[in-house]
Amino acid sequence: MSPALIAALPFIGALLPGLLIRSGRDVAAVSCATATFIALLGLCLHIPAIMAGEVITARFEWLPSLGLNANFRIDGLGLLFGILILGIGLLIIAYARYYLSRNDPAGVFYAYLMLFQGAMLGIVLSDNILLLLVFWELTSLSSFLLIGYWKHLPEGRQGARMALTVTGMGGLAMIAGMLILGNIAGSYDIGDILQAREAIQASPYYLPALLLILLGAFTKSAQFPFHFWLPHAMAAPTPVSAYLHSATMVKAGLFLMARLWPVLSGTPEWFYIVATTGLVTMVLAAWIAIFRDDLKSLLAFSTVSHLGLITMLLGFGTEAAAVAAVFHIINHATFKAALFMTAGIIDHETGTRSIARLGGLRRLMPVTFAIGTIAALSMAGIPPLNGFLSKELMLEQATHAVWQGNPWLMAAMATLGALFSVCYSLRFVWQVFFGPERDDYPHKPHDPGFGLWSAPALLAVLVVLIGLFPASMAGWLVEVSASAVTGTAQHPHLALWHGLNLPLALSAAALAGGAVLLALNRPMLAARAAIAWPDAKAIFDAITRAATCAAGFFTDRLTNGSMSRALAAFALTVVLCGLWAFSTGGWQGATRPMLPVQPVPLVGWAALMVATCCMVAFHRRRILALVLVGIIGLMVSVSFIYLSAPDLALTQISVEVVTVVLLLLALNFLPKFTVIDSRDRKRGMDAFIATVTGLGFGALAYVIMRSDFAFPSISEYMLANSYKLGGGDNVVNVILVDFRGYDTFGEITVLGIAALTIFALTETLLAGASGRRLRNWVHDSRRAGDRHPLTLVVVTRLILPISLVVGLYIFLRGHNMPGGGFVAGLVVSVALVSQYMASGFAWTQERQKINYHALIGAGVIAAGLTGIGAWFAGLPFLSSAYGYVKLPGIEEFELASAMGFDLGVFLCVVGAVMLALNSLSRIARQAGETVNLDPMDIDPSKEARR
Amino acid sequence: MIAYALFFAYGCFGLALLFCLYRVVFAPGLSDRVLALDTMAINVIALLTLFGIDKGTTMYFEASLMFAMVGFISTVAYAKFVLRGDIIE
Amino acid sequence: MIRRLFPHPWLSVTLVLVWMALVNRWAVGSLVFAAIIGVVVPLITAPYWPGAKGYRAPHRIPAYLAIVLWDIAKANFAVARIVLFTPRRALQPAWIAVPLDLRHPEAITALAATITLTPGTVSCDLSEDGRALLVHAMHAPDPDAVLDEIKTRYEARLKEIFE
Amino acid sequence: MNHLIIAPVILPAVIGPLIILWMRNDLLLQRVFSIVGTALLAGVALYLNVLAAGGEVQVYRLGNWAAPFGIVLMLDRLAALMLLLTAVLALAVQLYAMGSGWDRKGRHFHALWQFQLMGVCGAFLTGDAFNLFVFFEILLIASYGLMIHGGGEMRLRAGVQYVAYNLAGSTLFLAALGVLYSVTGTLNMADMALRVAAMPAEDTALLRVGAVLLMLVFAVKAALVPLHFWLPSTYANAPGPVAALFAIMTKVGVYGIIRFFTLVFPQDGVIESVVADLLLPAALFTLAIGQIGILGTRHLGRLAGFAAIGSIGTLMIAVAQFTPQGTSAAVYYMIHSTLAAGALFLIMDMVGARRGDLWLRLDRVMPGNGLVAALYFTAAIAVVGMPPFSGFIGKLLVMQATGAAPAMVWIWATILITSLVAIYALSRAGSILFWKSFQLSPAPATASPPVPAPATAGGPKLEPDEPIQDLGDAPANWLAVASVVLLLSGIVALTAFAGPAMRLAEATAAQLHNPDAYVSAVLEGQEGTK
Amino acid sequence: MELLLSSAIGMLTAAGVYLILRLRSFAVVLGMTMLSYAINLFLFSTGRLVVNAPPVLQKGVEVYTDPLPQALVLTAIVISFGMTAVVVMMALGAFLEGGDDRVDMPRADRLPGDGDA
Amino acid sequence: MIAEIVVSVLVVVGGFFGLVGSYGLVKLPDPMTRLHAPTKSATLGVGAVLIASLIWFPARHGVLTWHELLITLFLFLTAPVTGYFIAKAHMHLGWSRDELPRPAPGKDWATFCDPDKESLVDRRAGE
Numbered sequence A: 001m002s003p004a005l006i007a008a009l010p011f012i013g014a015l016l017p018g019l020l021i022r023s024g025r026d027v028a029a030v031s032c033a034t035a036t037f038i039a040l041l042g043l044c045l046h047i048p049a050i051m052a053g054e055v056i057t058a059r060f061e062w063l064p065s066l067g068l069n070a071n072f073r074i075d076g077l078g079l080l081f082g083i084l085i086l087g088i089g090l091l092i093i094a095y096a097r098y099y100l101s102r103n104d105p106a107g108v109f110y111a112y113l114m115l116f117q118g119a120m121l122g123i124v125l126s127d128n129i130l131l132l133l134v135f136w137e138l139t140s141l142s143s144f145l146l147i148g149y150w151k152h153l154p155e156g157r158q159g160a161r162m163a164l165t166v167t168g169m170g171g172l173a174m175i176a177g178m179l180i181l182g183n184i185a186g187s188y189d190i191g192d193i194l195q196a197r198e199a200i201q202a203s204p205y206y207l208p209a210l211l212l213i214l215l216g217a218f219t220k221s222a223q224f225p226f227h228f229w230l231p232h233a234m235a236a237p238t239p240v241s242a243y244l245h246s247a248t249m250v251k252a253g254l255f256l257m258a259r260l261w262p263v264l265s266g267t268p269e270w271f272y273i274v275a276t277t278g279l280v281t282m283v284l285a286a287w288i289a290i291f292r293d294d295l296k297s298l299l300a301f302s303t304v305s306h307l308g309l310i311t312m313l314l315g316f317g318t319e320a321a322a323v324a325a326v327f328h329i330i331n332h333a334t335f336k337a338a339l340f341m342t343a344g345i346i347d348h349e350t351g352t353r354s355i356a357r358l359g360g361l362r363r364l365m366p367v368t369f370a371i372g373t374i375a376a377l378s379m380a381g382i383p384p385l386n387g388f389l390s391k392e393l394m395l396e397q398a399t400h401a402v403w404q405g406n407p408w409l410m411a412a413m414a415t416l417g418a419l420f421s422v423c424y425s426l427r428f429v430w431q432v433f434f435g436p437e438r439d440d441y442p443h444k445p446h447d448p449g450f451g452l453w454s455a456p457a458l459l460a461v462l463v464v465l466i467g468l469f470p471a472s473m474a475g476w477l478v479e480v481s482a483s484a485v486t487g488t489a490q491h492p493h494l495a496l497w498h499g500l501n502l503p504l505a506l507s508a509a510a511l512a513g514g515a516v517l518l519a520l521n522r523p524m525l526a527a528r529a530a531i532a533w534p535d536a537k538a539i540f541d542a543i544t545r546a547a548t549c550a551a552g553f554f555t556d557r558l559t560n561g562s563m564s565r566a567l568a569a570f571a572l573t574v575v576l577c578g579l580w581a582f583s584t585g586g587w588q589g590a591t592r593p594m595l596p597v598q599p600v601p602l603v604g605w606a607a608l609m610v611a612t613c614c615m616v617a618f619h620r621r622r623i624l625a626l627v628l629v630g631i632i633g634l635m636v637s638v639s640f641i642y643l644s645a646p647d648l649a650l651t652q653i654s655v656e657v658v659t660v661v662l663l664l665l666a667l668n669f670l671p672k673f674t675v676i677d678s679r680d681r682k683r684g685m686d687a688f689i690a691t692v693t694g695l696g697f698g699a700l701a702y703v704i705m706r707s708d709f710a711f712p713s714i715s716e717y718m719l720a721n722s723y724k725l726g727g728g729d730n731v732v733n734v735i736l737v738d739f740r741g742y743d744t745f746g747e748i749t750v751l752g753i754a755a756l757t758i759f760a761l762t763e764t765l766l767a768g769a770s771g772r773r774l775r776n777w778v779h780d781s782r783r784a785g786d787r788h789p790l791t792l793v794v795v796t797r798l799i800l801p802i803s804l805v806v807g808l809y810i811f812l813r814g815h816n817m818p819g820g821g822f823v824a825g826l827v828v829s830v831a832l833v834s835q836y837m838a839s840g841f842a843w844t845q846e847r848q849k850i851n852y853h854a855l856i857g858a859g860v861i862a863a864g865l866t867g868i869g870a871w872f873a874g875l876p877f878l879s880s881a882y883g884y885v886k887l888p889g890i891e892e893f894e895l896a897s898a899m900g901f902d903l904g905v906f907l908c909v910v911g912a913v914m915l916a917l918n919s920l921s922r923i924a925r926q927a928g929e930t931v932n933l934d935p936m937d938i939d940p941s942k943e944a945r946r
Numbered sequence B: 001m002i003a004y005a006l007f008f009a010y011g012c013f014g015l016a017l018l019f020c021l022y023r024v025v026f027a028p029g030l031s032d033r034v035l036a037l038d039t040m041a042i043n044v045i046a047l048l049t050l051f052g053i054d055k056g057t058t059m060y061f062e063a064s065l066m067f068a069m070v071g072f073i074s075t076v077a078y079a080k081f082v083l084r085g086d087i088i089e
Numbered sequence C: 001m002i003r004r005l006f007p008h009p010w011l012s013v014t015l016v017l018v019w020m021a022l023v024n025r026w027a028v029g030s031l032v033f034a035a036i037i038g039v040v041v042p043l044i045t046a047p048y049w050p051g052a053k054g055y056r057a058p059h060r061i062p063a064y065l066a067i068v069l070w071d072i073a074k075a076n077f078a079v080a081r082i083v084l085f086t087p088r089r090a091l092q093p094a095w096i097a098v099p100l101d102l103r104h105p106e107a108i109t110a111l112a113a114t115i116t117l118t119p120g121t122v123s124c125d126l127s128e129d130g131r132a133l134l135v136h137a138m139h140a141p142d143p144d145a146v147l148d149e150i151k152t153r154y155e156a157r158l159k160e161i162f163e
Numbered sequence D: 001m002n003h004l005i006i007a008p009v010i011l012p013a014v015i016g017p018l019i020i021l022w023m024r025n026d027l028l029l030q031r032v033f034s035i036v037g038t039a040l041l042a043g044v045a046l047y048l049n050v051l052a053a054g055g056e057v058q059v060y061r062l063g064n065w066a067a068p069f070g071i072v073l074m075l076d077r078l079a080a081l082m083l084l085l086t087a088v089l090a091l092a093v094q095l096y097a098m099g100s101g102w103d104r105k106g107r108h109f110h111a112l113w114q115f116q117l118m119g120v121c122g123a124f125l126t127g128d129a130f131n132l133f134v135f136f137e138i139l140l141i142a143s144y145g146l147m148i149h150g151g152g153e154m155r156l157r158a159g160v161q162y163v164a165y166n167l168a169g170s171t172l173f174l175a176a177l178g179v180l181y182s183v184t185g186t187l188n189m190a191d192m193a194l195r196v197a198a199m200p201a202e203d204t205a206l207l208r209v210g211a212v213l214l215m216l217v218f219a220v221k222a223a224l225v226p227l228h229f230w231l232p233s234t235y236a237n238a239p240g241p242v243a244a245l246f247a248i249m250t251k252v253g254v255y256g257i258i259r260f261f262t263l264v265f266p267q268d269g270v271i272e273s274v275v276a277d278l279l280l281p282a283a284l285f286t287l288a289i290g291q292i293g294i295l296g297t298r299h300l301g302r303l304a305g306f307a308a309i310g311s312i313g314t315l316m317i318a319v320a321q322f323t324p325q326g327t328s329a330a331v332y333y334m335i336h337s338t339l340a341a342g343a344l345f346l347i348m349d350m351v352g353a354r355r356g357d358l359w360l361r362l363d364r365v366m367p368g369n370g371l372v373a374a375l376y377f378t379a380a381i382a383v384v385g386m387p388p389f390s391g392f393i394g395k396l397l398v399m400q401a402t403g404a405a406p407a408m409v410w411i412w413a414t415i416l417i418t419s420l421v422a423i424y425a426l427s428r429a430g431s432i433l434f435w436k437s438f439q440l441s442p443a444p445a446t447a448s449p450p451v452p453a454p455a456t457a458g459g460p461k462l463e464p465d466e467p468i469q470d471l472g473d474a475p476a477n478w479l480a481v482a483s484v485v486l487l488l489s490g491i492v493a494l495t496a497f498a499g500p501a502m503r504l505a506e507a508t509a510a511q512l513h514n515p516d517a518y519v520s521a522v523l524e525g526q527e528g529t530k
Numbered sequence E: 001m002e003l004l005l006s007s008a009i010g011m012l013t014a015a016g017v018y019l020i021l022r023l024r025s026f027a028v029v030l031g032m033t034m035l036s037y038a039i040n041l042f043l044f045s046t047g048r049l050v051v052n053a054p055p056v057l058q059k060g061v062e063v064y065t066d067p068l069p070q071a072l073v074l075t076a077i078v079i080s081f082g083m084t085a086v087v088v089m090m091a092l093g094a095f096l097e098g099g100d101d102r103v104d105m106p107r108a109d110r111l112p113g114d115g116d117a
Numbered sequence F: 001m002i003a004e005i006v007v008s009v010l011v012v013v014g015g016f017f018g019l020v021g022s023y024g025l026v027k028l029p030d031p032m033t034r035l036h037a038p039t040k041s042a043t044l045g046v047g048a049v050l051i052a053s054l055i056w057f058p059a060r061h062g063v064l065t066w067h068e069l070l071i072t073l074f075l076f077l078t079a080p081v082t083g084y085f086i087a088k089a090h091m092h093l094g095w096s097r098d099e100l101p102r103p104a105p106g107k108d109w110a111t112f113c114d115p116d117k118e119s120l121v122d123r124r125a126g127e
C-alpha cells in the first residue's frame, strides 16, 4: 500500500464518523477501527522490505515552487512510529467505545481522534519537512479539539488553549528552522536533507536552525521549561490522554529529533542543549510526579520525565544511545498507554482520580490491579519488565557521557531521576490498590467489562513479553528503526541480563532509594505543601492574561476611535514622507517666470485669505462659517475665471450654491454652534499640524508652478485635435465628453450613488429611532411668520422658466463654449430649488411628475447607451461621432453622439441633486412641517376673488 | 482713456470688495453678513464685466449670469434660514 | 385652445426674447427655435403659476418702466450723497406702513420692487392680510411725503396696469 | 478589440440603474437581477482570465482614442485575477446577504452592491491614473452607502469617520495625480512609465513626491499603519456581508501599489527604493498592530477587522520585496486573505445574529453552535495561517520570499511571533464563544435550531416603512451557511491546488516585473484609432 | 501670481486640516470643503497659470491654457460635491440617532456596556 | 472715439457707485439703513458697467451682445427680493414689533405673525 494512502486513511476515517454523526458509538468506532486497521495492515505489509533496508517512498507534486511536496517515506523510524500510532490507536478506539458515555457526541470524538491520528501518521511518514510542518501543526490543532472536547469543563478549555499556544509557539519556531534547514540543504525533502550533514553543520545558520527546530521539538515533547502544558492537557477524556501522551503527540518531538538526528546531532551544541534539557526534564518532572494527587497528573509528569530521558539519550549523540532511545520509546508507549487506560478505568469505575480518595482497590478490581501493577513496575524499571531493559541501557549511556569535563554528573543525575521514577511508580501501585478498602468511593468500584480492560491487558502482556524476550519481541523493530535514526545499520543486542555492571548497581540504588522515598512520602507531601511552589499554570495564565490585558490596553488606547488622531497621523505621515521624498531628489530650481500681480487679483487674494482666517476663527458659529465659505468659494471661482478657466468657475459656483442649500437644510437640525471641547494644547498641536501641512502643500504648489513640464503634455494633442476629431471648440468639454468621457461616466455614477445613498439613509432614519425623535422635534430657535412670501413666489414664476431656457442654452452650447450638461443640470436644479424655496417642497412636488430615481437611472443608462452605441459600429465603448445637422428653418445644430452622453450627465445631475434635497426635506416634514395648499401664505387676491 | 477708466473702476470695485469683506467679518448680526455677501457677488459681476471689456472677450458672460443667480439663491437661502430654520418647507 | 397653449403669453414673449439674447444672433432659425421654447417652457412651468389672467393695460408698462428707471438713477445720486456727506447723527430713518389698494400678487410685487429700487426706500414686509406694505426709509424727515409719493407715483399707475 | 474587456464595468453599471429604474420596490426582482448580474460577472471574469492567460496584455481603447490621449483599459494577468476574485467573493457574500436578510434592512442594497462591483472592477481594469481615481471614488461612495445600510447610531458614527477619512484620502490622491501630471505631462500609466524612466536624475524631486504620495493613497485604502485607523470601527460596524465584501477593498490598495510600483516606478528607477524602505517597516507594524488587535479587542467585528489589518501586513511584506518571488507570494496570499477575511466576517455576523450582539463575552449557547463553531474553526485556522489551509502556505511563501532580504530576521520574527498572538487570540475567542457558553447552560438538544423562514419565502416586498430589524433576528438559513461554505471551499481549493495557483501567481509576477510588454501593448499598434 | 496662488492653497489647506482635526462633524465638513477648494486650485495649478487664454478654440488665437487639468478639476469638483452631500447627510443621521455630533467613536464602540469579559 | 468716451464715463460712474454702495455698507450706522446702500448703488454701479460693455463690444469689436441686458434684467428682478428678505431677517433678529408702526389696528406684519397659525389653513405633513 502506498505510504500516501496509508497517511490518508485516517483522514478518510475521520470523515466517516463525521458523516455518520447520528449513528451512535458503535458505528463510529467500527468505521474508525476499520480505517486504522487497514492502515496498520498496509504499513505492516512493508515490514519485509524495510527489514531488507529499503525505503518506501511516494511522491506527489503539491507546490513545487515552494519545495512543499506531498512526499512520503516509510523507513524503520517511520515504521516504528507508524505501528505505535496505529496499533495503540486501534486499542484506544476500542477503549473509547466503552469509555464514552451515551451523552457524549461520539461521532465528533472519533472524527477528532482520527484527524489527530492522521496528523501524527503524516508527521512520521513525511518525506518533506514542509509537509511534516503541515502535519505537525495539524496535531496541535486536532489535539486542541480533543483536549477541549468536554466543552463544559473549564480545565478542558484552558488546557486545550495552553497546549495549542505552547506547541503552536514551538511549531512556529520550527517553521523558521525548517525553512533555514531546507535553504541550507537546497531541498526540503528529508531524503536530501539527510545527505547534507556536512553542509548543514558547517553553515553559519546551523545554530539558529537548530535552536528553532529544537524549540518546536521541546515544546511538543513537553521538555523543560515547556513541560507545564502537558499535565493540564489531562483534562481531556482519558482515551485522549492515553493516546496523546503515551504514544503520539508528545512523541512527535522525539520523532523529529530522531528523524533529524543524522544531520543535527554530534555537535557540542546539540549535546549540551538536548542532553541537558532532557536530563533536567527527566529529574524535575519525576520529582514533581512524586507529589501529584491526580492519577492522570502523576502519569503526565511521569511521561514528561520519560520524554526527558529519551531526549537525553538522543542528545548524547552516540549510536548506542540512539538505540537505547528507540527502545525506550517502544517500552514507554506500551506501559504508559496501559497505565493511562488503567487510570481511566479507575476514574470511570470509582468516580475519582484522586489518590487521596483511593486505596484498597486490590480486591475490588483485581484485573485492573494486575494490569496497573505490571505497567507501573515496568515504569519503575523493575525486572523482568521491559521498562527495566531500556532503563539499564539509559543508565549505561549516562555513565559514558561527560558533561563539561565531569564524567559522573550525568550518571548521578540519571540515577536520581530513576530513583524518583521508582518512587512515584510504587506510589501509584501502593496508594491506589493497597491499603484498607474504603467506604467513601464516589461509586462502588468493580472491574469493568472486557471491552474496557482488554486493551490495557494486551499492552500489559506486551510489557511482560518484551521484558522477557526483548530480542525476539522487539529486537527487529529496534534494529530497523535505530538503523533509520542513525543512518547506519544497527544490530543491538537486547537482553534481560547484561551481567553485574555499573548500570545494574545504579539501578539497584535507584530501587532502594525509591522505596525509602516512598516510605517518607507522607511527611514529604506535607513539607512540599508547606512551600509555595511556582505553579507553571499560574505563570502561564499570568503571562497570557498580562498579554491579553496589554494587547487590550494598547489596542484600546491606540485605536481609540478618535478621528482627530487618525487624521493627524494621516497629515503628519503625508507631510513627513513628502518632505523626505522631495529632499532626497533633485530639483533644478525655478524655470518658469512668474506672472505679474495686478491689484484686483491681489484684492481677491486678500479677500480669500482674510475670509479663510475668519472662517477658522469663527468656525464655531456655524452659519457665519457658511457665509464665509460662500465668500471663499466665490473667490476661488473668480480666480478660475481670471486664470482662464470659465468652465471651472461655472461649475464651482453652481456647486457652491447647491452645497450651501444642502448644508443649510442639514444645519436646521444640527446645533447652530460648535462647543469647544478640545483643550488648548490639542488646539495648539492641531494648529501646528495644520500649519506644517499648509506650508508643505503650498510650497509644493509653488514649486510645481515654477517648474516646467519635463515632457510635453498630452493636452497639446487635445488642443490640436479637439475640433478636428472631437467636433468641439471647448476643449475642456471635449475632454469631458469625449477624450475622457469614461471618467465623466464614472463621475455621474458617483453623483447618482451619492443621491441613492442619501435617499436610503433617509428611509432608514425615518423608520428608526431618528424618526421617533423627529416626530417630537422642538425647534431650537424662534421662527418668523410667512413661510412663502408673496414677492419670492412671484419673482420665481419668472425666474424658473428663464433659468430653464438658460439651462438649455448652456447645455446646447457646452461643446463649443463654456458650459455643458453638468452646469446645465445644476442651473436647472438651482432653478427648481428656488421654486421649492418659494412655495414649499410638498406644494411644488405635487405639481411635477418626475421621479428623481428614474432620472438618475435614466441618466446613467443614457450615458451608458451612448457609449454602447459605438459597439454596433464595431468601435470601443464611448467612441463618438458628430456632424452638423441643419434642420430646415431651425437653429443649426451640431449633433454629436457626445451630446447624448452629455444628456445623461444632465439628467443624472438634476436627479441626484433633487433626490438629495427631497430626502432632506422629508426629514423636515417628519419633524412636523406643515404642507401648504397654496403657493403663497398671504394672497390678498384670493380674498378679492371670493 | 478706456484703460484709465478701467483702472479706476477696477480700483473702485476692488475696494468695494474689501468693504464688503469688512462687513462680513465685523457685523452685529447675521443678516448684515448675508447682505455683504450679496453685495460681494454683485461687485464680482461688475469686475468680471470690466475684465471682459479689458480683454475684449465675451467668454465670461455665463459666469456673470451664474454669479447673479447664485448670489440671489444663496441670499434668499440664508435669509430664509434665519427666518424659518428650514429653507424648503 | 390658445389659452391652453399659451398659459402666460407675456412669459412666452419674454422667453423668446431671452433666447434670442442668449444666442445673440437674429436669425430666423433661432427665432423658430425660440418660439418653440416660448411654447414648451411655459407649458412645463404652468403648474407653478396657477390662476393667472391677463393684465388690464399692458401698454402702460413702458411708461412706467421709464419713470422707474429715471427714479433709480436719481435714487442712486441721492443715496450716494447721503452715504458720502450726511453725518451719521443727521440721518433720520423711518418705518412707513403703506396701506395697499393693490390686491394682485404681481402688482404688489412690482410695487415692492419699485420701492426698493427707488430713492432711499426699501420694502420690507407685508402685513398678515396682505393689505399693507412695510417700507423703510433711509432718510425721511417727512415720512408722509414718502408715503404720498409711493401711493400716487407708483401704486396708482400699477393699479391701472394690473387691475 | 474584445468588448468583453469592459464588460465587468458595464454589466454592473447597467444592472444598477435598471434596478433603480424598474424594480426599486420589488426585492425579489432585485435579488434575481443582482445575483444573475454577479454570476455573469464571474463568468466574464473567468473568460477574461482565460484571455489573459495567453500572456499578452489586452488593451481596450475607450472612445477609440489613441493612447496616451484617451483612457485605456488594460487586462493583464493580475487584473484578470483580481476581477475573478472580486466576482467570486461578491457572489458568495451576496448569497449571504440574501440568506441572512441583510439586503432588506434598508433601501437600494442591490443597486449599491452593483455599483460597488462596478467601482472595484473599474479600478482593476483601468490603465489610466486619473481614471483610477474616478473608480476609487465610485467604489468608495458605493461603499459608504453599503456601510451605513441598515442605519443605527454606531454605524452612522463609524460611517462619518469612514467617509471623512476617505475624503482626506481622495484629496491626497488628487494631489498625487496633480504632482505626477505636472512633471510627466501624462496620465496614461504606460506612458507615464516611459516618461519616468527617461527622467533626468537632477529633476526627480517632484516625481518622488508624487510617487510617495501615491503610495500613501494606496496605503490608506490598504489600511497600512499609521493610516489604518479608519478600519476597525468601519468594519466592525458595517453590516456583516458588507464587511465581507470590503475584504476586496483593502486589496484594491494593495493592487494599486503593486501596479504602480512595478509598472511606473520600478524599484531601481528614479525613486530608488523609497517605497520599499517606507513600505516594509509599515508592513511590519501593520502586521504587529493587527495581530495584537485580535487579542486586544472584545468586539467580534473589530476582531475580524484587526485580522484583516494583520493579513494586509503580511501581504505588504511580500509586496515590499518587489521581487518576482515576493510578488508571486503576494498574489497567492492576496487570494487567500480575501477569501479568509470574507469568511471570517460572515461567520462573525452569523454569531452576532445568533447571540444578539458581537461582544466577545460569555453568553448562552447559541442555536446551531456546532455548525458555526466548525465554520469559525476552519476560518480561524485559515486566518492565522495554520496548516493545512492556504494561509499556512501563503505564510511559508512570504517567508521564503523574504529569506534573502536584509531585514529577514525582523520579518520572520514579526511574522512568527504575531502568528502566535493570533493563534492564542482566536483560540481564546473561539473557546469563549463556542465552548465556554456550555458553562452557562446545558448542551442543547441535538435538534437543529428553529430556522425562521428565509426571506425569499412568500414573495418579499420592500415596504417603505418596513421596520429596521435588529441583528438579532437575522434568519439563519441554508443560503447564508452555503455562502460561508463556498468561501471556505475556495480556501480549500486554493490549498489543494496550491501548485497550479502558484504557477499562475508566478506567471502574474513575471508579467508584472516585465513592464515593457505592458507599455508596448498600450503605445504600439494603434492603427485605426483616432 | 504664482506666489499668491500657492499661498492661498497653503492657507486653505491649513484651514482645512485644522478644521478636520476638530471634534464635531460640522467643523469636519467645513474642513473638507476647505480641503477640496485647496486641492481643486492645486490640481488646476498643475496646468501652470495663464491669464485670458481659456481653452476654447478661436480663430487666430494661438495660446491656450492647459485644458486637461481643468477637465480633471471639473470631475473632482463634481465628485467632491457628491461626497460632501453624503457626509453631511451621514453626519445629520449620526446626530439624529446619537443625540450629539461628535465625530469620535464613543467607548461603547470598543467596550461592551456591562464590563463583562 | 465717442463710444470710448461714453464707455469710459459709464465705467467710471459704475465704479463710483459700486464703491459708494459698498462704502455705505461700512459707514452707515444701523443694519436697516445699511440695507439701502447696496440694493441701489450697487445695482446702478453694476448696471452702468454692463451697459458700458453692451456698447463697447459692437463699437470696438463689431460684435453685438445682448447678454449684458440679460444680466441687468436678472439683477433688477432679484435685487428687490433679496432686499425684502434681508429686511425681514433684520426685523426678525433685531426689531420688536412695538418699534414698528402697525399695518392696521389688530393686524401685524407677516414676519411677526404667529407661525402656529399656519396650521389652520394647511394640512399636517404625512396625513
Ligand code: NA
Binding pocket: A629, A630, A633, A656, A659, A660, E033
Ligand atoms: Na462650499
Ligand code: NA
Binding pocket: D167, D170, D171, E036, E076, E079, E080, E083
Ligand atoms: Na474629494
